Amino acid sequence: xxxxxxxxxxxxxxxxxxxxxxxxxxxxxxxxxxxxxxxxxxxxxxxxxxxxxxxxxxxxxxxxxxxxxxxxxxxxxxxxxxxxxxxxxxxxxxxxxxxxxxxxxxxxxxxxxxxxxxxxxxxxxxxxxxxxxxxxxxxxxxxxxxxxxxxxxxxxxxxxxxxxxxxxxxxxxxxxxxxxxxxx
Amino acid sequence: xxxxxxxxxxxxxxxxxxxxxxxxxxxxxxxxxxxxxxxxxxxxxxxxxxxxxxxxxxxxxxxxxxxxxxxxxxxxxxxxxxxxxxxxxxxxxxxxxxxxxxxxxxxxxxxxxxxxxxxxxxxxxxxxxxxxxxxxxxxxxxxxxxxxxxxxxxxxxxxxxxxxxxxxxxxxxxxxxxxxxxxxxxxxxxxxxxxxxxxxxxxxxxxxxxxxxxxxxxxxxxxxxxxxxxxxxxxxxxxxxxxxxxxxxxxxxxxxxxxxxxxxxxxxxxxxxxxxxxxxxxxxxxxxxxxxxxxxxxxxxxxxxxxxxxxx
Numbered sequence: 001x002x003x004x005x006x007x008x009x010x011x012x013x014x015x016x017x018x019x020x021x022x023x024x025x026x027x028x029x030x031x032x033x034x035x036x037x038x039x040x041x042x043x044x045x046x047x048x049x050x051x052x053x054x055x056x057x058x059x060x061x062x063x064x065x066x067x068x069x070x071x072x073x074x075x076x077x078x079x080x081x082x083x084x085x086x087x088x089x090x091x092x093x094x095x096x097x098x099x100x101x102x103x104x105x106x107x108x109x110x111x112x113x114x115x116x117x118x119x120x121x122x123x124x125x126x127x128x129x130x131x132x133x134x135x136x137x138x139x140x141x142x143x144x145x146x147x148x149x150x151x152x153x154x155x156x157x158x159x160x161x162x163x164x165x166x167x168x169x170x171x172x173x174x175x176x177x178x179x180x181x182x183x184x
Numbered sequence: 185x186x187x188x189x190x191x192x193x194x195x196x197x198x199x200x201x202x203x204x205x206x207x208x209x210x211x212x213x214x215x216x217x218x219x220x221x222x223x224x225x226x227x228x229x230x231x232x233x234x235x236x237x238x239x240x241x242x243x244x245x246x247x248x249x250x251x252x253x254x255x256x257x258x259x260x261x262x263x264x265x266x267x268x269x270x271x272x273x274x275x276x277x278x279x280x281x282x283x284x285x286x287x288x289x290x291x292x293x294x295x296x297x298x299x300x301x302x303x304x305x306x307x308x309x310x311x312x313x314x315x316x317x318x319x320x321x322x323x324x325x326x327x328x329x330x331x332x333x334x335x336x337x338x339x340x341x342x343x344x345x346x347x348x349x350x351x352x353x354x355x356x357x358x359x360x361x362x363x364x365x366x367x368x369x370x371x372x373x374x375x376x377x378x379x380x381x382x383x384x385x386x387x388x389x390x391x392x393x394x395x396x397x398x399x400x401x402x403x404x405x406x407x408x409x410x411x412x413x414x415x416x417x418x419x420x421x422x423x424x425x426x427x428x429x430x431x432x433x434x435x436x437x438x439x440x441x442x443x444x445x446x447x448x449x450x451x452x453x454x455x456x457x458x459x460x461x462x463x464x465x466x467x468x469x470x471x472x473x474x475x476x477x478x479x480x481x482x483x484x485x486x487x488x489x490x491x492x493x494x495x496x
Contacts, residue, residue: 070212073224073254073484086186086205087212087484123221 003161003178009154012173018151019048022133023055025149030100033062035128037099041117042070042088044106047168048135052104067092069103074116090120097125106164108134111143136175138162187485191303191310194319195360203364207329209481210474216253217476227256230287230487235261235278236313237268237293242448242472243313243322247290250479256287256487278302288487291315296353309486317351323447324357326478328365330471331402334443338365344396344438345369346428347406347455348377350417354447355406359385372396373406373428376417393428400438404445405430405455421454430456435465443467 010018030036033056040049046068053066068091075085103117118130135151140158156162156177163176187205189197198206216224232251236244244260251258261281263269268277278289288309291299296316303310314320328338335341343362349355349371359382362369369387371378378389390396397403408424418424430444444456444466452458461468 073216073226075226085488087209089212090215119225123223124219 002181004181005176006160006179007177008174009177010152010173010175012167015151015173015175018135019051019055022149022151023052023059026052026102026131026133027056027060029131029148030102032100033060033064035098035100036102037065037067037094037096038102038104039067039069039092039096039117039121041103041105041113042068044164044166044169045069045104047166048106048133049102049104050168052102052133064102065094067094067096069117069120071113071116071120074120076112076116092124095125096121096127098128101127101130102133103130104133106134107136107138107162108132108145108147109138109140109162111141111145114145115143135164136162189486191299191312192321192482192486193299193303193310193312195321195324195357195364196319198321198361198364200364203325203328203361206325206478206481206485207332209485210325210329210477213253213477213480213484216480217473222253223255224253225255226484227251227254227487230256231285232256232258232288232290232483232487233261233281233286234258235281235289235291237263237274237291237298238314240292240313242475243292243320246472246475247311247313247322247479247483249476250483253476254480254483256483259286274298274302275305278306282306282308288483311482311486314353316353317356318353319357319360320353320447321357321361322475322479322482323354324361325482326471326475327354327358327404327445327447328361329474329478330445330467331362331367331443333470333474334467335401338362338367341367341401342399342439343367343369343402343404344372344400345404345406346372346393346396346430348409348417349373349382349406350377350379351409352406358404359387363387367402370396370400374418374424394434394437397430397434397438400442402443402445403430403435403438404447405450407447407449408451408454425454429454430460432457432460435460445471448472 038049038053040046053064056064070088070090072085072087131148133149134147137150137153138156161178163178165172165174167173248258286308290311290313292313293315296318298315299310299312312321345355363385371387371389372393375391446468450461
């Protein structure tokens with residue numbers, strides 16, 4: 001399916017500022033940073049999580065552990081997916097029990113990925129709390145899930161798609177709104 | 185790399201990409217078996233039937249565990265307590281089981297081709313868990329997985345398979361699988377039990393086991409299948425042991441970091457000594473452990489998600 005780019009919402013400079021602001025919010029809210037662990041949701045959530053981890057280190061000189069989560073096995077919308085999801089490893093090398101988890105994803109849409117991720121975390125242990133960080137909130141929630149830290153609220157239509165591109169994967173930092181091209 | 189098969193009937197039908205997708209998925213499944221809560225909900229509500237019409241310890245319980253760790257419901261069909269003993273045919277048995285809404289049927293049968301036959305009239309996903317002397321795909325996949333885990337690669341590896349190649353579905357599936365993955369395969373065993381018609385797979389045959397295992401990275405010992413021998417293909421067990429048993433002395437000719445594999449059950453003292461079977465070069469129990477992850481991967485790839493259209 002071909003897509004066309006409708007708008008370029010953010011560039012590298014803006015993205016950097018957003019991450020800095022969010023990091024400050026996280027530090028402000030979590031006085032016990034040594035209780036905090038970060039869990040990034042594959043794929044782009046992991047890279048955002050790494051950036052936040054680095055920013056916390058720079059600002060507070062605290063090493064916050066980072067884990068990687070693949071929530072595919074916990075999804076409820078399996079039978080609606082046309083595309084098969086290849087499962088990647090979940091790599092959380094620490095005990096999450098009694099920790100404050102900062103769950104990180106790039107875009108929140110229906111909320112179903114986050115629901116799956118939380119179920120997945122509860123099978124790994126009993127965290128003290130879970131906070132949610134999303135870079136882009138594009139609306140259209142189907143579940144009562146809201147983020148604690150939001151990079152940008154970006155109202156979209158359901159037809160549209162939000163693409164977060166990151167240097168680590170795509171060689172560029174930017175946020176785009178795309179739309180499928182109608183085939184006449 | 186999506187996986188577009190409805191059934192897993194044999195390695196023959198899989199491409200190299202398919203095999204690598206299964207191995208990669210298995211790697212991701214591994215963590216589930218070692219954590220406290222050994223279950224994920226991905227196949228919740230699916231019904232799987234373990235239809236084993238030939239005895240099995242490892243494969244049947246491995247499939248059962250794999251299904252349970254993915255939250256599927258699994259029924260173990262017990263031949264001894266079934267109407268198969270009253271003469272019910274395979275087709276009738278399967279159709280009746282399917283009438284109870286099975287999503288997948290895992291079949292082991294003494295007849296080669298039984299799973300293929302069943303797949304021609306069945307709506308469910310069919311998984312071959314060993315059919316006669318034909319194929320045993322999940323065994324080959326877990327063997328490949330174990331080799332990858334220990335050796336980190338396939339290309340350029342020297343894999344020696346020793347024993348009753350002719351009657352072994354494990355050997356056949358392994359040869360097909362390792363051939364696709366690009367390893368160098370050498371077969372050894374009594375001449376009557378090593379077919380020569382495997383040349384198209386570029387396998388080498390060497391009846392002299394001492395020579396065959398030279399510089400081997402992997403030595404795969406096969407079980408002497410007493411139940412499938414029609415007449416004596418070798419003079420005696422004693423002579424077989426003398427020529428084709430893996431000993432410390434033969435092992436010295438292989439690479440230093442060689443691994444010893446065996447699909448089980450081991451006839452200890454025949455194919456290899458007890459000492460070697462439990463030595464640090466043996467990965468026999470690792471194979472069993474990996475079997476669960478690989479079967480979870482197969483069940484997930486076949487049953488997870490609906491029939492996929494080729495979009496995106």
